Amino acid sequence: MSDEMWVNMGPQHPFNHGLWNLRVRLDGETITKAEPIVGYLHRGWEKMVENRTYPQIIPLADRLCYGSSFSWSHVYCLTAEQLFGVEVPERAKYIRTACLEIQRIISHLLWLMALGTDLGSYTILIWSLREREVFLDRMVDVCGARMTYNYPRIGGVRNDIPENWGRDVNRTLDLFLDRLEEIEALTDANEAFRMRTVNIGNISAEKAINLGLTGPNLRGSGVDLDLRRHDPYEVYEDLDFEVCYATDGDAWSRYRVRIDEMRESAKIIRQCLDNMPSGPVRVKVPRCPPKGTACRRVEDPRGESLMYMVSDGTDKPYRLKVRSPNYVNLSAAPAMLLGYKISDVPSIMGVMDMCIGETDR
Amino acid sequence: MKVIVYDKPDRSVEEVAGAIKSKFPNVEMASAPNRLVMKVKREEFLDVCTFMKDEMSFEHNSCVTPVDYMDHFTVVYHISSWTNHIWAEVQVDLPRDDPTVDSVTPLWGGADWHEREAFDLMGVVFKGHPDLRRIMLPEEFKFHPLRKDFQVGRRV
Numbered sequence: 001m002s003d004e005m006w007v008n009m010g011p012q013h014p015f016n017h018g019l020w021n022l023r024v025r026l027d028g029e030t031i032t033k034a035e036p037i038v039g040y041l042h043r044g045w046e047k048m049v050e051n052r053t054y055p056q057i058i059p060l061a062d063r064l065c066y067g068s069s070f071s072w073s074h075v076y077c078l079t080a081e082q083l084f085g086v087e088v089p090e091r092a093k094y095i096r097t098a099c100l101e102i103q104r105i106i107s108h109l110l111w112l113m114a115l116g117t118d119l120g121s122y123t124i125l126i127w128s129l130r131e132r133e134v135f136l137d138r139m140v141d142v143c144g145a146r147m148t149y150n151y152p153r154i155g156g157v158r159n160d161i162p163e164n165w166g167r168d169v170n171r172t173l174d175l176f177l178d179r180l181e182e183i184e185a186l187t188d189a190n191e192a193f194r195m196r197t198v199n200i201g202n203i204s205a206e207k208a209i210n211l212g213l214t215g216p217n218l219r220g221s222g223v224d225l226d227l228r229r230h231d232p233y234e235v236y237e238d239l240d241f242e243v244c245y246a247t248d249g250d251a252w253s254r255y256r257v258r259i260d261e262m263r264e265s266a267k268i269i270r271q272c273l274d275n276m277p278s279g280p281v282r283v284k285v286p287r288c289p290p291k292g293t294a295c296r297r298v299e300d301p302r303g304e305s306l307m308y309m310v311s312d313g314t315d316k317p318y319r320l321k322v323r324s325p326n327y328v329n330l331s332a333a334p335a336m337l338l339g340y341k342i343s344d345v346p347s348i349m350g351v352m353d354m355c356i357g358e359t360d361r
Numbered sequence: 362m363k364v365i366v367y368d369k370p371d372r373s374v375e376e377v378a379g380a381i382k383s384k385f386p387n388v389e390m391a392s393a394p395n396r397l398v399m400k401v402k403r404e405e406f407l408d409v410c411t412f413m414k415d416e417m418s419f420e421h422n423s424c425v426t427p428v429d430y431m432d433h434f435t436v437v438y439h440i441s442s443w444t445n446h447i448w449a450e451v452q453v454d455l456p457r458d459d460p461t462v463d464s465v466t467p468l469w470g471g472a473d474w475h476e477r478e479a480f481d482l483m484g485v486v487f488k489g490h491p492d493l494r495r496i497m498l499p500e501e502f503k504f505h506p507l508r509k510d511f512q513v514g515r516r517v
Binding site for chain 1: 364365395422424448470472506507511
C-alpha cells in the first residue's frame with residue numbers, strides 16, 4: 001500500500017487568490033505531481049468582444065485583471081492603434097507611461113500584500129495596502145476610478161492630467177520609497193520569511209524560457225529580459241532605467257525582483273513627469289479600421305501580455321486573442337512545485353503573483 | 362550564478378529570413394524590422410518550427426491563436442527569438458473539415474496550455490500534444506464556442 005494521496009487545494013482555499021484548483025499528489029509531505037486546474041472564472045471574454053464595438057472593449061479590457069487594469073486597457077488600445085494606423089500624441093505617450101508605472105507599483109503592492117497573507121504576516125498586508133491606497137488616490141485624481149480606470153483611449157488618453165498632479169505624484173513617491181524600506185525590514189530582515197522563500201521553488205533559466213515564463217518570474221531565474229527595453233513601446237526607449245533581475249531562480253529571487261522593480265518604476269515616473277511635453281492628449285480615430293491584423297506585446301506587471309486582433313473592416317473586431325502572462329506562468333507552476341513540501345506551496349504560488357481574471361478570461 | 366543577457370542581436374532579420382527561405386523554399390515570407398510573417402504549409406510546419414528553434418534560436422512561444430475564417434481555420438503562432446530580437450508570426454491554414462496540425466508543445470513547453478485552449482474553444486486538434494483535454498470548459502461540453510457558427514444568445 002502506497003502512501004501517495006491526491007489533495008485538492010482549491011477552488012476555495014486560503015492560499016489561492018482567485019478561483020482555481022491545484023491538485024497535488026503527495027508522497028508523505030513531498031509533492032510528486034501537481035496539476036493546476038483553471039476555468040472556474042471563464043467568462044468567454046474573447047467571444048464577448050466579437051459583439052462589441054472597438055471603444056466598448058476598453059472597459060472590458062480593464063476587467064481582465066482588477067490588479068493591473070490600466071496595463072490591460074493600454075495593451076488593447078496599443079493594438080487597436082496599430083490596426084487603425086493612428087499615431088498617439090507625444091504628451092499622451094508620457095501620461096500613459098507614467099500611469100503604467102504607477103499601475104506596476106500598485107500591482108506589485110497588491111502582490112506583496114497577498115504574499116504577506118500567505119506567509120502569515122498580517123503586518124505586510126496592512127502596510128502594503130496602506131501604501132497602495134496613496135497610489136490609487138493619484139489614479140483617482142487623473143481619471144476618477146480606483147481600480148478599473150477606463151482611462152486610455154484608442155488614439156491617446158481620455159483627459160489631460162490635472163494641475164499639480166506631478167507634484168502630488170512626486171510627494172507620493174518620496175513617501176513611498178521611505179515606507180518601502182520599512183516594509184523590507186519586515187521581509188528581508190525576517191528569518192521566518194527567508195526560511196520560507198530562500199531555495200524554495202527553484203527553476204533553471206533554460207527551463208523557465210522553454211516553459212514560456214516571462215516577467216519577474218523569468219528575471220528571477222537570472223535572465224536579463226524586459227520587453228520595455230527589448231521591444232520598446234510608448235516612450236521607454238528614451239528613459240533611463242535598469243532591468244532588475246536576480247540569479248538564484250528561487251522564490252526569494254522572484255520576490256527581490258519585484259521589490260527592486262518598484263524602485264525602478266519610481267525612477268521612470270519621475271522622468272516622465274520631468275520630460276512631459278505639452279500638447280494634445282488624444283487624436284480622433286475613424287469608427288471602422290481597415291481590414292487586416294495587428295499584434296502588440298507589452299511588459300505587464302506579470303510578464304508578456306499580448307493581443308492579436310483581426311479586423312474584417314466592420315466596427316467590431318473579427319477576432320481578438322489575449323495572451324495572458326499569468327496563464328502561461330501558471331502552466332509552468334508544476335515545474336517549480338515538484339519535489340517541495342506541501343507547506344511550500346503558499347510561498348511558491350504566492351510569489352508567482354496570481355490573477356485568475358486574466359488567466360481564465 | 363550566471364546571467365543570460367540578450368544584449369546585441371546575433372543575426373539580423375534578413376539573415377534569419379534567408380536561412381529559413383533557403384531551407385524551406387515553399388514558405389511565404391514577409392519581413393519588417395524585427396518582425397517576420399510567414400505562411401507555412403501544414404505538412405512542413407513542424408520541420409520549420411524545429412529548424413527555427415534549434416538553428417535560429419527562437420526560444421519562446423508567446424501565443425497560439427486559432428482564427429475561424431468560415432471556409433478555413435488559420436492557426437497563428439507568435440514565436441520570439443530573444444537572442445536575435447526577432448518576433449515571428451507563423452500562420453498555418455487548415456481545412457475546416459479536418460483542423461489537425463502538429464503540436465509544438467514538445468518544442469516549446471509554453472505552448473501547452475495555449476494548444477489546449479485552442480482545442481477547447483476552437484476545436485483545432487494538435488497531433489502529438491501530450492495531454493490534449495479541454496481546459497476552460499467542462500469535459501462534457503459539446504461545442505467549440507469561438508467558432509463563428511456557434512450562436513451566442515442575444516444581448517439583453
